[in-house]
Amino acid sequence: MLTDVRLEEDMVNSDILIIDCIYLTLNHLLKYTPNLVRKLDLCLEAYGLRYKSIYIINASSYIDRILKIIKAFMSPKIYGRVNMWYAKLLGRREWLQEQEKVKSNESLRTNSVINADELFGINGTFNKLEID
Numbered sequence: 001m002l003t004d005v006r007l008e009e010d011m012v013n014s015d016i017l018i019i020d021c022i023y024l025t026l027n028h029l030l031k032y033t034p035n036l037v038r039k040l041d042l043c044l045e046a047y048g049l050r051y052k053s054i055y056i057i058n059a060s061s062y063i064d065r066i067l068k069i070i071k072a073f074m075s076p077k078i079y080g081r082v083n084m085w086y087a088k089l090l091g092r093r094e095w096l097q098e099q100e101k102v103k104s105n106e107s108l109r110t111n112s113v114i115n116a117d118e119l120f121g122i123n124g125t126f127n128k129l130e131i132d
Helices: 002-009 026-030 034-047 062-071 086-091 093-100 116-120
Strands: 015-020 051-057 082-084
Touching: 086 093
Parallel strands: 015 051, 051 082
Antiparallel strands: none
């Protein structure tokens, strides 16, 4: 449903898909039969979404094997956009753990509400532009 809303309201050239596999187990993946994967691929093609790239993070070792199976059902163009980021994220592990500790101090927050119209100075949209 979210895709329907985005297609109706947004003008998007391409999406970047990020798949976090931290809680993904083999039991989850076994539920994806080849027939179901074909149907999902058909739905993605029917929506007409364009993926600039697909990133898979926190992937286990068996994900590589499963991706080789899925590759048979994906177009070569899409499969070429899949990037495994596990090693890159491991290299930045300390920085990522530090970023998890960053919190906001809500006691310092003011009660004033920032209105986007006041902030940018333009009210409304340019959907209907009439020129005399």
